[in-house]
Amino acid sequence: MSTVATDDHHDDHQESPYSIKRWLFTTNHKDIGTLYLWFSFIMFLIGGVMALVIRTELFEPGLQFVDPQFFNSMTTMHAIMMIFGVVMPAFTGLANWLIPMMVGATDMALPRMNNWSFWILPFAFAMMLSTLFMDGGGPAGGWTLYPPLVLQTGDALPFVILSMHFMGLSSIMGAINVIATILNMRAPGMTLMKMPLFVWTWLITAYLLIAVMPVLAGGITMLLTDKFFGTSFFNAAGGGDPVMFQHIFWFFGHPEVYILILPSFGVVSSIIPTFARKPLFGYASMVYATGSIAFLSFIVWAHHMFTVGMPLAGELFFMFATMLIAVPTGVKVFNWIATMWRGSMTFETPMLFALGFIIMFSIGGFSGLMLALAPVDFQYHDTYFVVAHFHYVLVPGSIFAIIAAVYYWLPKWCGNMYNEGLGKIHFWLSTIFVNLTFFPMHFVGLAGMPRRIPDYALQFSDYNMLATIGAFGFGFAQLLFLYLVIKAIRGGEKATSQVWENAEGLEWTLSSPPPYHSFTTPPVIK
């Protein structure tokens, strides 16, 4: 693997590339990136199976397969798995693989902590999943953990909270590492405004993580003391305030939404210029738009709580602030389209996923704008319209961007090309089924179907059936992705260093696969 000779003592790990110790004790950014990405994929399968349990029960009206309590626990766990187990680790995996190569560094700034931040995760999620087998079942109060309901959880509650603390710990350490790497290890000459957008979006994401994960930690710790130590933070009977938890949760939760999407913007901003053979339009405005979105994310949280009974002034403030987010988000979409405009486009798999991202993420953005309007949100709130909205921004949004990133950088990582024909089929199957799953949810939501119910009235039956068919199709299509990735890792057409005709950036100056330690001598930045 190593083409660059070094005398660095870390090199000894790669001499036993197949030993378990390599993975347990690794401090190498590429190995850790790989671990994060595989972990994310395994969680994607587990969270996906939970989604299919939900969709199977909802295939037709009536209770057929699962108990309502278990159904609630599936919706709760599906969300926790997908958010904390799939999207966040996948982005951290991409950050590990790419940021050192993109800024011209040898490795991440804090390699030992890097190892720890990954290896916390399998234990955290093992603990989270184990709660499904505990007395009283897994958490079933929704991933938002609203009290008083969440305090009715059985033995699972302390384990759920402890494992979420671990996940937060891992995220914060990952974020510190990203910031330390970006701020300290850039190659000479790479000023902040010369950094690739993926690096920029991750830098901002990392600050969001450090700002809000402790808020979540505080909120869930208060739940713990309410349950076990006699406090009444959220207990009205004891002088507490159940709504305060919602404010704390969404003060974390809304920036979290952007934690789940900003790195996608970075990925798409890398892919579009390559396949349009034209530089990214409006680089500076992309950076400022990302910063604006991050800032706004801190002042819009209560739009998740319009029905909670806020004063009119509060509702107006959060409505206006939320609507403002459309401006920087629009700027991004316009910039991507201007990048394509008068380019010379080709449509390899990463480009297809990036284009799918732009269109379907925008659909989620449009429904987001509709949801921002408080008086109408009273009708949308807690219905399948909301479910459709956030799945559009998360599945053909974040997940498509992650898949696009894997196709785009996989040849660089493993040195082999993936199968282009099958990759395109994977894209079209995913796109068709993702729309079949989530588009009908807009209809049932508007027609009055609340979310998080295991059984529903007869007028919602047709579209629920379609959504279930779509969900199974989408799930099985991802096995094709697994096959493609494994096949490319095991062999195939050799990739050149540049891989893509017009790819620009430091990572493309390294060999494919790149040396174990990315840049042992800093590259020269033009």
Added chain:
Amino acid sequence: MSGNNWLKWLSAVSVMFAAMGAANAGQPINMPVGVTDISADVFDLHMIAFWLCVWIAVAVFGVMFYSIFAHRKSKGHTPATFHESTTVEAIWTTMPFLILIALAIPATTTLVAMEDTSDYDLTVKITGYQWLWHYEYIDEGVDFYSVLKTPRDQINGLAPKGDNYLLEVDKELVLPVDKKVRFLITANDVNHAWWVPDLAVKKDAIPGFINEAWAKVHTTGTYRGQCAELCGRDHGFMPIVVRVVEQAEFDQFLADNTTLLNDGAEYAAVAE
């Protein structure tokens, strides 16, 4: 991918959407206009926002698809090199602002009207329980619990499902037509949310809080809704049914039901 393939896939996608449309003859796909002035305003706002999004999407994706079809390498298009334009960027930052302001004005007007609970004719206190509703006509001395009426056999697939499957209760909330009814909404155990789409009222029911909402229904009839905030195992099984009647019939309803006054004994029986 060649042009032919594109067309093939595009037609596959359109067939899929057409199938989605055809699959449902008769099942609702949009928000109800409802039966209050407010619900009609909300519906209008919803449709304005929807069409606005559609037109923006057509314009933006139109440009994008034109570019995808015209500016492709297989057509021998050579790439331009431009990568910024302050004018264009200023325009597409300002334009959305103006559109948002246009949208914010009707939204604000409607919101202000919805939050104005003054000058009401009647007050109903609504309390959510796991998993039923309690209604109390505060000044009339009438109160009762309202529980799902759908038989267990229908839910478990042992009997054919009725027309109002899961949306039927033993005792409906009866309201007079054309009267401004104020709802005081709270809960006794965990959070619930009282939602009737036709009234455009959805408000969380939270222990320790009393939230206000109101509706002035202009058409008699029966309107159905559900609990909209996850409240535990049977969250999907605590529907809301509102029957709006003429004033005379409402008076009769009150007269007939004053005997329903209870001290919780009935709740205990119902909760069995």
